[in-house]
Amino acid sequence: xxxxSTIARHETALPAAPHEGIHQETHEExxxxxxxxxxxxxxxxxxxxxxxxxxxxGYAGSLLLTFAALWAVVxxxxxxxxxxxxxxxxxxxxxxxxxxxFMHLREGxxxxxxxxxxxxxxxxxIGIVGFSIWIMTFKxxxx
Numbered sequence: 001x002x003x004x005s006t007i008a009r010h011e012t013a014l015p016a017a018p019h020e021g022i023h024q025e026t027h028e029e030x031x032x033x034x035x036x037x038x039x040x041x042x043x044x045x046x047x048x049x050x051x052x053x054x055x056x057x058g059y060a061g062s063l064l065l066t067f068a069a070l071w072a073v074v075x076x077x078x079x080x081x082x083x084x085x086x087x088x089x090x091x092x093x094x095x096x097x098x099x100x101x102f103m104h105l106r107e108g109x110x111x112x113x114x115x116x117x118x119x120x121x122x123x124x125x126i127g128i129v130g131f132s133i134w135i136m137t138f139k140x141x142x143x
Contacts, residue, residue: 058101065094 069090072083099105105114 054101058097061097061101062094065090065097 069087072078072086077083078086099118105111105118
């Protein structure tokens with residue numbers, strides 16, 4: 001069952017017979033099912049803000065987290081094992097920060113699907129790293 005959606009409405013003034021005035025004729029363009037679902041969401045929104053503050057704050061936050069990790073390493077604040085945990089925590093925090101600042105994770109109608117895809121990708125990444133480490137533990141027994 002198709003649900004055509006109206007994308008544009010054109011009104012043109014056409015002269016009728018000489019004894020009549022001008023009448024309005026309306027033409028509608030329709031799209032097929034699934035087409036044009038998020039036409040308004042895809043339109044550029046340049047006039048919303050003069051300065052992209054969200055991106056500026058995202059960049060500043062990313063720099064702050066990067067320099068925090070660098071400072072912890074340069075100053076030898078913790079033993080190497082604890083330092084690795086702190087760096088990994090800062091890296092995870094920075095990844096989440098960048099996903100919300102730059103990758104439009106919270107935008108759009110399907111933001112739930114963005115999260116599902118994100119968690120699926122994280123699961124695949126953990127699986128690849130985990131199984132790679134597991135395979136590498138058998139380095140002497142395989143050959």
